[in-house]
Amino acid sequence: MERKKFSGSPCPIARSLDVLGDWWNPLILRECLYGNSRFDELQSWLGISRNILTRRLAELVEAELLSKQAYQEKPARFEYVLTEKGHDACLVLLALMPFGERWYFKKGQHPIELRDRETGELVKPLVIDANTGKPLDSKTLVPCPGPGFKAPKSIKERRFSEYYDSLVE
Amino acid sequence: MERKKFSGSPCPIARSLDVLGDWWNPLILRECLYGNSRFDELQSWLGISRNILTRRLAELVEAELLSKQAYQEKPARFEYVLTEKGHDACLVLLALMPFGERWYFKKGQHPIELRDRETGELVKPLVIDANTGKPLDSKTLVPCPGPGFKAPKSIKERRFSEYYDSLVE
């Protein structure tokens, strides 16, 4: 069976997972961000099988997170460059860093960290609520119908009115 | 072949992808965050096959993102509750929202949005650099050896010194 796709989903999380919900694609993006953006580099750094890498790169180019660019002709050689959309996706990867550091490494013992290329200053990704400026707390959230919400008939949507009710109450 | 695992990786992103690098696990967490945390609820909301759901829930409990709790006995009935680690992982999901909204929906036409349960105020996830307070820009970052860095011999690590050099230069 083919992997289930979420291209029709009304949820931005689900939609994003079509391309980011996988273990190789995020790592490929990470390497491109780090500057290892050629086929053989990606292959040996990640330890990914070459045939899979070929497929994933095609996916990422198709999804417009990467663009395939020749860095020389004769012989033709390529590199995969992050697009604007790709850079945007990298923010999600970066949100994984504090999670990984906190739960998989002893405090202060993570082997990698990020710095600003210019200043050399440490960079600590943090997810906040842009409206209040405060760190986001997932415990206080409720999903609600947004401006593009269209009420349909499946159970999935029946529930949305419940969310809505709970808000209006 | 079994899916490749990253439990030995020095990268917090890779480590996190062992459990989050997949399309169902994040969606299951999303549903638990939204309050749909029982087997049949998850199954019908997500449209996931029951056998897969069973496996994924076991994984998430094993990874301590969810805990399985009986909400009644006789007959035994369970719900899957987000742990602290699970809530932490939700922040990553929430970072997917602005990405998904921006790239998969017309501006201002996303069907779902988040609100604070108490105040009803809109919540907009945003990834910033905790040190400067400014929105994170992935184009300016360099990966560097962290405090727990141990230099080994594989090509993977050879490159780290390059990162390091480029910083020191």
Next chain:
DNA sequence: TTCAGTGAGTTCCATTATGGAACTTTGTAA
């Protein structure tokens, strides 16, 4: 007391996807 219904899974199966390894292709450098 029997019977349909519910929640929480299992079992079975055909189809895909994954990972490992070997093999191409095109062009360059010795």
Next chain:
DNA sequence: TTACAAAGTTCCATAATGGAACTCACTGAA
């Protein structure tokens, strides 16, 4: 003329996925 490199392909055995049907424990109604 031979060795080497980059960027893929091809082939294969094994695993994972998704769909559907089945189980099991209990309950509330007839």
